[in-house]
Amino acid sequence: MRLLIVAVGHRMPGWVDEAFGDFAKRMPRECAIELVEVKAEPRSGGKSAEQMMALEAERIRAALPPRARLVILDERGDDLTTKSLAQRLERWLGEGDDVALVIGGPDGLDPSLKQAAQEKIRLSSLTLPHAMVRVLLAEALYRAWSVTKNHPYHRE
Numbered sequence: 001m002r003l004l005i006v007a008v009g010h011r012m013p014g015w016v017d018e019a020f021g022d023f024a025k026r027m028p029r030e031c032a033i034e035l036v037e038v039k040a041e042p043r044s045g046g047k048s049a050e051q052m053m054a055l056e057a058e059r060i061r062a063a064l065p066p067r068a069r070l071v072i073l074d075e076r077g078d079d080l081t082t083k084s085l086a087q088r089l090e091r092w093l094g095e096g097d098d099v100a101l102v103i104g105g106p107d108g109l110d111p112s113l114k115q116a117a118q119e120k121i122r123l124s125s126l127t128l129p130h131a132m133v134r135v136l137l138a139e140a141l142y143r144a145w146s147v148t149k150n151h152p153y154h155r156e
């Protein structure tokens with residue numbers, strides 16, 4: 001299984017790359033996180049939010065591996081505890097299909113992607129900036145993995 005984070009936005013500030021990399025590099029090889037950055041549509045081009053999300057959705061679809069499980073990050077998605085994320089991670093690993101966790105850009109994700117998603121998850125009820133979401137998601141995945149292995153990173 002490949003575990004991909006497909007995120008709209010590239011050329012992130014250094015602190016984002018550093019924080020993401022710090023958690024990503026802790027993941028073991030069998031559960032490695034791959035970051036795939038998708039270019040955000042320039043916000044200065046006079047396009048509507050709907051048009052920009054549709055163009056970003058085309059790029060996201062092009063970045064998805066064939067037959068990947070599509071999981072979108074959305075503030076209106078399912079609430080997860082660390083334990084339930086750990087259970088999902090175990091299920092994903094057991095099923096063996098690639099998993100693409102998709103993070104939208106400044107305007108969010110196109111409705112077509114939301115409809116196509118097998119799972120929708122949220123990290124919080126708050127609207128989070130997309131740069132922060134990849135960092136929080138990498139930490140949450142590392143924490144979830146540590147739960148599955150009784151690793152001391154996660155404490156009850």
Ligand SMILES: C[S@@+](CC[C@H](N)C(=O)[O-])C[C@H]1O[C@@H](n2cnc3c(N)ncnc32)[C@H](O)[C@@H]1O
Binds near residue numbers: 072074122127130
């Ligand atoms: C700035 S937010 C977009 C907000 C937009 N108004 C919307 O309705 O989605 C950018 C992206 O970050 C992710 N995101 C933001 N808050 C989130 C949360 N609480 N949980 C999970 N993902 C979140 C989503 O993938 C979203 O598309």
